[in-house]
Amino acid sequence: MTAARTRADWQRQAEGLHIPDQAFIDGRYVDAASGARYACISPIDGRVLAQVVDADHLDVDRAVAAARRSFEAGHWSRAAPAQRKQVLLRLAELVERDADELALLETLDMGKPVRDARQGDLAGVLRCLRWTAEAVDKVYGEVAPTPLDTLGLITREPIGVVAAIVPWNFPLLMACWKIAPALAAGNSVVLKPSERSPLSALRLAALAAEAGVPDGVFNVLPGHGQRTGEPLALHMDVDALAFTGSTAVGRRLLQCAGQSNLKRTWLECGGKSPNLVFADAPDLDTAAQAAAAAIFYNQGEVCTAGSRLLVQRSIKDAFVARVLAYGRHMQPQHPFEPD
Template identity: 60%
Template sequence: MLDHQGWKSRAAGLTFRNQAFIDGKFVAARSGKTFDSINPATDEVLASVAACDIEDIDLAVAAGRRAFEDGRWSRMAPGDRKAILLRLADLIRANLTELALLDSLDMGKLVADAATVDVPGSARFFQWHAEAIDKLYDEVAPTGPGDLALVRRVPLGVVGAVVPWNFPLDMATWKSAAALAAGNSVVLKPAEQSPLSALRLAELAAEAGVPDGVFNVVPGLGATAGRALGLHMDVDCLAFTGSTATGKLFMQYAGQSNLKQVWPETGGKSPNIVFADCEDLDKAADMAAFGIFFNQGEVCSANSRLYVERSIKDALVERLVERAKGMQPGDPLDPASRMGAIVDEKQTQAIMRFIEAGRDSADLATGGERVRIEGKGCFVQPTIFSDVKQGDPLARDEIFGPVLSVIPFDSEEEAVGMANDSIYGLAASVWTGSLSRACRVSDRLHVGTVSVNTVDALSAQTPFGGMKQSGFGRDLSLHSLDKYTALKTTWIKYGV
């Protein structure tokens, strides 16, 4: 791992890909328009990036359609597709330092986290989906003599992917790796706050051997490029991670256009329930702090609601305050920093509005201030509110920042009821020394993933997604391939 000066030196030597990647080439937006990619830790403009619009989306989708129809990828032998995606995984690893810096500079995350979590994870997920390509078998349905019914999973065609800014490379990977593994063409729109690593990923994909037109990246604003992709009549599937409100828009776009499949993974307000029979309160405090302060709280499954049995509430809050004080924000390029910058000024102000309102409705245990590093940047202290009311916006709304709401409970029934009392259902955590309680409570929580005696557990082998207004898309695992393929039956009659 580089030291602070090493990261700064490498950052100073970076060049940024700032054009759209369409049909194997970097190209300017047809309109000539650009938008600025800004480093939220320093307020400096990193690059002026192509602002794609309807015409650029049309070009990218047409390139993807040509590639799909001529079979250069969709009908490539599974082993050959696998070999190319494995090369891409290796190239991600080989360019780890650059990719980590791109995400850190672009959206403010700690470069140490990007280098040890995000970039290795992206390589691992590409490798995992690549390895699955030649291990998936189709079906033969049970029929009578003289009939042979083959049931196959076939790629859909052109997949549009719209991803958020909190994990730029990881989210691009979660969508693209599975869609490409299934044989589709992809048109990826990264968030306008963080387009740089996706553009570099496209270049690496081409270097790995992904054919021209198969993987296209179209940076642009959500209201223009994102909307154009959602309404496009020749996009077969739209995979989205982001806010619930925007996910609803994409479902509307599908109804207004070609009834394309839409797979949303949207907001969250994940509960973390700590019972008095928790066997290790220090570990629970460590993980509760990680669950809300990791990545500055800009995590859709962040454990932002902490339900604590009343008899241990004060002891746990005391531990959490101690940990929060040791996780103050700093320069994202300094490996000693424990928290990075908020993605931009708009998000910083939104977080601060929640905090200011919370001062009047709950007890501020620690934090609550916006800070600057060397007089610059979008930084917010790790913040804990104690004795939050269940109906308070602190406990109901997705803040998407380093703000923890602590809510006491007196019984298991009350804890489960409050945890489920949310429009969201993405994830939850349960801390208990009782196996029976762990299973019983997990069964009753209406969420996509329950982590027991840990937080936010995920792997390439397990599906990630939610229920209720957290959406119904699933990323990771073999189940992720379901949304990028269609079942096709071929029925053959033969003489017996």
Template identity: 60%
Template sequence: MDFHNLQYWQQRALSLKIENRLFINGRYLQAAEGKTFPVHDPAGQRELVQMACGSHVDIDLAVKAARDVFERGDWSQAAPSQRKATLLKLAALMEEHQEQLALLETLDTGKPIRHSLRDDIPGAIRSIRWYAEAIDKVYGEIAPTGHNTLALIHREPIGVVGAIVPWNFPLLLACWKLGPALAAGNSVVLKPSEKSPLTAIYLGDLAQQAGLPDGVLNIIPGYGYDAGKALALHHDVDALTFTGSTLVAKQLMIYAGESNMKRVWLEAGGKSANIIFADCADLDKAAQNAAAGIFYNQGQVCIAGTRLLVEESIQQPFLQALRKHAATFAPGNPLDPQTVMGTLIDDQHCEKVAGYIEQGLSQGASLFLDGRHHPQGQHRSYLGPTILTQVNNTMNVAREEIFGPVLAVTTFNGEQEALKLANDSEYGLGAAVWTSNLSRAHRMARQLKAGTVFINNYNDGDMTVPFGGYKQSGNGRDKSLHALDKFTELKTTWISLE
């Protein structure tokens, strides 16, 4: 078989059998109320399947199953080495089914198959494997108390975790939550987005094959206003972990306060600034990274470099280099392994993003590159690379998360103006600085209000480093050992030595 051939993937897509039921307590079930919703292929403009639509009834069943197994201790009290072995088996099964998972992800979201195969699914596997390998190497502490006492500090699993994940990287972001939550010994109720539930549902069967005890992982596709709300309000959910919009993140905090004060960990919106100084050593490399930083995954990336701040003296040569690299992101058939830019998640989102382009123009921005005219013609889910220049920080395109392939370009003069412009945002997920001046790089990194500052790169990183933001980009961190903080309680045992 030729994995680099469009026909290969088209044939696989036509013969694909898609699971369309909820996964509760180790088995697939129809929704309790019998409701379904359609799952669409945005590129093929066809319905893939009618998915069981979970409601508050199904959430109650899933939470009960998760609580029961947690209290029994089948998983929560298992030795870390045992949890490690099971999760490593899950990672191996995901690797074995990597093509199937990648195909489901591409059909579900419209992202290129080359990215699903290269990035999304391997990244999801790495997350499960990394936390599996880490969990039997996490030690407790002994506090430095007086000679007549002994204070032991150790971590315990927090209990039942509700995980709500978005549609832009469905399985990858789910596994950023599942890896540390499961490794720490928790039970999880996962609610994938109704726009992209297919890989999450497929994962249920793999978890069962891996030997995860019934009830430890439950997967409930459904709408946010029903299943998501029920999960956030549930009194028997101990922690909620979420990636998505800032608007929904704020509502989840309200629900937690209205219920049992469950821990709420949020990775929300972003409006990251990518700052190019005139002393950048390699403008072409910076332009290539800037293009990838906003046009990869069709711009549907929370940490996308959606604001480009360019020192005025190099604006013109930099924009020309940027245009060249933007041209490599031509929208195409996501099932074609040569395609590097697929569709947006659906027609409605595409129209919303196109509306931001119109807003920018009406507020005084100039159109340097228009992505509304692209090789796919009138297909309503496609939008190509778009670059707006002469943008200032009062415009909506500079302040609001567009979540599409639209780059807002602003010029600056000097370090202090760049810093002021970059920090003038309600978000603080990421930022980047391109400079050959080491002192400037450190000065900017210390003063930028962002969870991650990239120096002479954009959005590099791996599982060893935490991911999350300042301000309204959220709280807590995904990835790294720091993610375990979200899913564990610290317990002190104070012993008097008499």
């Protein structure tokens, strides 16, 4: 069981780990057209994990062309829903098979405790893939209420080529939240992971191919925002864009959508939430533990981190003391430590 693994166990696996470093376009790993690469650095100890492909507009063109070609060919977009369902379920099986490796890549790449990556993030990835796969043949269209001489049908159809741009705090989970529904509906996808944490997405590409996702249907472009993300958002042959990240970047991507083909755009931008604690709370210890976890979990690198704490004045001193006590038990350690 993963929970019983020691720091030494994770270290041994890390030493023999294959680090993916190329873009994934049209079913194969490839170098950038320009040959450009950048250092992918682990926040654990500052060491260079790999020199990863730094994609630019030429690679965006290649990936989008592959996605369009695969979409028009219909091997995926017009496949029977049950077929897409089985492929996505197979992908979930492969992710579960390689969950330790994916969790380790996540930890090396962005620094979170490997226990959290394995038990939290990977569990969420599996739920997302399996739920979405099962929805393929269970989420129906509708018949609109119309006069007797009129028939109105609402159908669910793939839109075409979907670009997905995701952040570095939950790299694989955020990616799957975007690509799983897009693939389930029959779209072709170009995923741009954060330049700070591209490794798990690049590994996922190989698993998708192994699961039976046709060439060109799922592409992964590592690279920086202006070199890779902005050309994707401006591309005239991208039909939809999904993004999670900062408000400033989201605003820029929305401008790009408007400057190009008015592609449909979904933005999940930055925003944090306060915790409110009142004197009549039934259990202040539980509330304090929740408040500490809300800001310290995942190093505080969470879209909905509880970065403000609003406490009724009469309990302020006692409550803050409790929060600090929990915080003292959440001190940084090497992320391979199981506890």
